[in-house]
Amino acid sequence: MNTPIKIDFVSDVSCPWCVIGLKALEIAIDRLQGQVQVDIHFQPFELNPHMPPEGQDINEHINQKYGSTPQQMEQTREAIRLRGAALGFEFGVGKRDRIYNTFDAHRLLHWAALEGSKGQQKALKMALFTVYFTLGQSPASHDVLCALAEQVGLDPLRARAILSGDTFAAEVRERESFYTSQGINSVPAIILNDQHLISGGQPPEVFEQALRKLAELDR
Numbered sequence: 001m002n003t004p005i006k007i008d009f010v011s012d013v014s015c016p017w018c019v020i021g022l023k024a025l026e027i028a029i030d031r032l033q034g035q036v037q038v039d040i041h042f043q044p045f046e047l048n049p050h051m052p053p054e055g056q057d058i059n060e061h062i063n064q065k066y067g068s069t070p071q072q073m074e075q076t077r078e079a080i081r082l083r084g085a086a087l088g089f090e091f092g093v094g095k096r097d098r099i100y101n102t103f104d105a106h107r108l109l110h111w112a113a114l115e116g117s118k119g120q121q122k123a124l125k126m127a128l129f130t131v132y133f134t135l136g137q138s139p140a141s142h143d144v145l146c147a148l149a150e151q152v153g154l155d156p157l158r159a160r161a162i163l164s165g166d167t168f169a170a171e172v173r174e175r176e177s178f179y180t181s182q183g184i185n186s187v188p189a190i191i192l193n194d195q196h197l198i199s200g201g202q203p204p205e206v207f208e209q210a211l212r213k214l215a216e217l218d219r
Helices: 016-031 058-066 070-086 103-115 120-134 142-151 156-164 169-181 204-217
Strands: 003-011 036-044 189-192 196-199
Touching: 003 016, 003 204, 016 070, 016 120, 016 204, 036 103, 036 120, 036 169, 036 204, 058 070, 103 120, 103 142, 103 156, 103 169, 120 142, 142 156, 189 204, 196 204
Parallel strands: 003 036
Antiparallel strands: 003 189, 189 196
16 A cells, blocks of 8 residues: 655755755655655755855854864764765765855745656755755855756756746745744754654654554554
8 A cells, every 4th residue: 555645854955964864764765665655845944044145164154153173073074974875975075165045946946846847846956965065066056056957857047037036035935934933943854744743864764664654554
């Protein structure tokens, strides 16, 4: 029996633990093929909503925000790199040196869900993760965003038109406000069937157990 499960994946494209959470979720879903049929919606969350488009040096930002020392930063980066590698995702060593504003990226993700074909929002999400974490490029750059839109089969001219104005800005802010009003203040936050919350970059087994339980309840 293929149990339908709705998944709202609340995340930011500049959050490394969101990559880890998504890759782990994908593995869990693959393990349950034939038992669950998931419908994933990527929902916006900005870790740094007031970040200027040109961004900030990543070490400076992390030190200011968390008080981390250079040694602590290096240890965290290595732990993230290893977790990613175990899940099949490459965090580029020395590639990412700035934190950027991600609001426009979220506007394009919203558009992909509305006007794209099934699967294009997820493809764009993964492309954004790769361009930032693997290649170290800016997810605030309109040129980068339009290239990614074209890469996943979306209209780059439509993407450029969206980015040049404020299309979908109100909708993205409404979604962000909704989730923060529900008590979500860190990501990733993965919500199953509007009821069950899984927080953080959990291993595949955690997601598998939750999905399996929902499938069994549906029998």
